[in-house]
Amino acid sequence: MKLALNDSSLLQTQAFINGEWVDGSKGETFAVTNPATGELLANVASVGQAETAQAIDAAEVAMKSWKALPPAKRSEVLECWHGLIIDNIDDLAAIMTIEQGKPLFESKGEVMYGASYLKWFAEEGKRIYGDVLPSTADRRSIVIRQPVGVVAAITPWNFPNAMITRKAAPALAAGCAIVLKPAAETPLSALALAELAKRAGLPNGLFSVLPSADAPAVGGEMTANVKVKKLTFTGSTPVGKLLMKQCADTVKRTSMELGGNAPVIIFDDADIDEAIKGALISKYRNSGQTCICANRLLVQEGIYDAFVEKFAAAVKEFKLGYGFDGDTTHGPVITAKALTDIDTKVRNAVEQGANVVIGGKPSELGHGFYEPTILTNVNDTMSVFREEIFGPVAPVFKFATEEEAISMANDTEFGLAAYVYTQNIGRIWRVSEGIEYGMVGVNETAISSEVIPFGGVKESGQGREGSKYGLEDYLETKYICMGGL
Numbered sequence: 001m002k003l004a005l006n007d008s009s010l011l012q013t014q015a016f017i018n019g020e021w022v023d024g025s026k027g028e029t030f031a032v033t034n035p036a037t038g039e040l041l042a043n044v045a046s047v048g049q050a051e052t053a054q055a056i057d058a059a060e061v062a063m064k065s066w067k068a069l070p071p072a073k074r075s076e077v078l079e080c081w082h083g084l085i086i087d088n089i090d091d092l093a094a095i096m097t098i099e100q101g102k103p104l105f106e107s108k109g110e111v112m113y114g115a116s117y118l119k120w121f122a123e124e125g126k127r128i129y130g131d132v133l134p135s136t137a138d139r140r141s142i143v144i145r146q147p148v149g150v151v152a153a154i155t156p157w158n159f160p161n162a163m164i165t166r167k168a169a170p171a172l173a174a175g176c177a178i179v180l181k182p183a184a185e186t187p188l189s190a191l192a193l194a195e196l197a198k199r200a201g202l203p204n205g206l207f208s209v210l211p212s213a214d215a216p217a218v219g220g221e222m223t224a225n226v227k228v229k230k231l232t233f234t235g236s237t238p239v240g241k242l243l244m245k246q247c248a249d250t251v252k253r254t255s256m257e258l259g260g261n262a263p264v265i266i267f268d269d270a271d272i273d274e275a276i277k278g279a280l281i282s283k284y285r286n287s288g289q290t291c292i293c294a295n296r297l298l299v300q301e302g303i304y305d306a307f308v309e310k311f312a313a314a315v316k317e318f319k320l321g322y323g324f325d326g327d328t329t330h331g332p333v334i335t336a337k338a339l340t341d342i343d344t345k346v347r348n349a350v351e352q353g354a355n356v357v358i359g360g361k362p363s364e365l366g367h368g369f370y371e372p373t374i375l376t377n378v379n380d381t382m383s384v385f386r387e388e389i390f391g392p393v394a395p396v397f398k399f400a401t402e403e404e405a406i407s408m409a410n411d412t413e414f415g416l417a418a419y420v421y422t423q424n425i426g427r428i429w430r431v432s433e434g435i436e437y438g439m440v441g442v443n444e445t446a447i448s449s450e451v452i453p454f455g456g457v458k459e460s461g462q463g464r465e466g467s468k469y470g471l472e473d474y475l476e477t478k479y480i481c482m483g484g485l
């Protein structure tokens, strides 16, 4: 593979189990390719059920001494891991761009964002408090917080670094061990993180990485194994539902960060330039492959035409291209299948009467490149209204009243993120409270950071990642009654 790294040992192609780099027991591998060119990057070890069980056994053992450490000692390791990630940001970003396709500046942004979770939870882990409840003369009621146990994690390819640290940091800070299956499209970023965890002095077994071409085998063991007490998953809603069902047999706790169908509601009284700026970032960042990205632009009728015109003029300025080229603003989508799925949604909309304002087809660059697209004359029967597009396609819907906007926003099984642009303070509150979403951006679409509780309602999932709430997902509450005093 043609990738000049400052530190070539960050490029690992074996699984990382109990602190060792290992091949799969059957010697199988799978191909990782560059979505911008189709070239083969690496053949990565593919593990299955047996190695997953082995990693879980090691996690259970490792956790015993890890959870007994003073929180400040765990914090030191996480701080060190954070520092090593920052030191190696150029290499980590290059690995991400070559396997995921996003422009290098976005990859660097993600590495910083991913690292921020380690720093944050290194601090939060020192502040896990219990409680003393109202008591009587002869008894005291105490609540303590304990690590939930061995955690299994399954992560997607759209944020190959940050979706891992967002789970590993709170789990480790709480005193848990974590066993991770990264997406098969982007295992190299995960393995580079494992190499840095090892260098940071994270004890063996606390963070194992299980690349695999057989997700059901790894996921099956993770969900069936009684030693695993919690599953945390980021990915599609159908796979999330399947994993929840699998976890039911052993009554595991779950955190699910699933699909979204984010509306950006833009009222006549909005600052239109700010709304365009926000919608552009939210819709097209990572080529529309983020779970909180704008899926539906809902624009009030008074400014609809002006909005579309200005929005299209801004999209025309995009430079689609290879992530390593300095002037590239947007990269490819992840796979040929993803490209076909996006194109099918656009074709369906057009067949039902949608107008293509710009784009509307695969790019001449080939491979995963799809032209940034804007559709008008769209309605709620089209798949671009109902389904997560996960590509650079912006359908712009028209609405008349505030009630209609709220109703359109809520007319979906999803409830992850939503955005509202208006200058009216009363409307800000009415709409923010009236829409069924876990996160609401008001006059802002860049809403995510380590400080906030990221997560959704309805079929977008359960649990929160980041912030003080994010630690809760990795803690059990134990009540101790001291009687006979």
Ligand code: ADP
Pocket: 154, 155, 156, 157, 181, 182, 183, 184, 215, 216, 217, 218, 219, 220, 234, 235, 236, 237, 239, 240, 242
């Ligand atoms: P996407 O369609 O965006 O790839 P998925 O939900 O299919 O979303 O994938 C997210 C993660 O879930 C990936 O790591 C993938 O390998 C994993 N995955 C997919 N199917 C299963 C399954 N049946 N069991 C466990 N993990 C799975």
